[in-house]
Amino acid sequence: MKKYLIQFKPFLLFIVTFFFAYIVLTLLYKLYLNSFETNDVDGVTNIVGRNVEQVIQLFNCDIRIQKNQLNPYLEVWYNEKFTVRIVEGCNAISVIILFISFVIAFSGKFKTTISYILLGSLFIYILNVIRIALLTVLLYRFPEKAHILHGVLFPLIIYGLVFILWIFWINRFSKYAK
Template identity: 75%
Template structure:
């Protein structure tokens, strides 16, 4: 048994670090969410909605985003039509937790790791804001394609970016890079 522990030590360290960081960040995020009443929207989701509004106004879109009267989500009205809602899960925090956990599990030098995490988080967040804006427009014109757009295409894009960032991290910056 000891032979296998020694042989698989790098893998076991990776797995334990990944899950340790993932669980820690998930618990911290859950504590953050629990600090809001069930009828309120958390600050990160509000910020994402605000950024979507700013982006779409920059392109002169007729957009209105505001809190639902009775539910904890943001209503998105595009061209005077209720198009979609932004819920807590739309803020990309779960994707960011996954990204950060992987990078830390394959950490390199502290400064490089920190800079990569910060730039990766910003890139993923910006792509997420663009994703919500594009989804708003596409669902306005193609509401019947909601499943393929929201359930397949846009998750593929955001998780695809995370995967590409992981590949770059492991091959260029982690302690295992050549």
């Protein structure tokens, strides 16, 4: 048994570190979410909504984002038509937590790790805002394609880019980079 623990130590260390970071960050995020009323939209989702509105306004498009009166989400009105809603799960925090946990599990030098986490998280956030803005316009024009756009294409893009960030991290900056 000891032989296997020694042989698989790097893998086991990765698993323990990853899950520890993931659980701690998820619990902290859950505490943050619990600080809001049941019918309230959290602060990060509100900021994402404002940023989506700003991105679409850059193209002089008619956009209005408002809090739903009865439910905890933001309504996105594009060209006077209710197009999408932005819920807490749309703010990319869960994706960022996953990204951070992975980078911590394959950490490198402290300063490099922190810098990569901050820049990578910002990149994911910006990509997510652009994703929601594009989704708004595309769902307005092609509402019948909602499943493929929201359920397949855009998750593939965001998770695919996070995967590329991980590969880049492992090969360039982690303690396992050659």
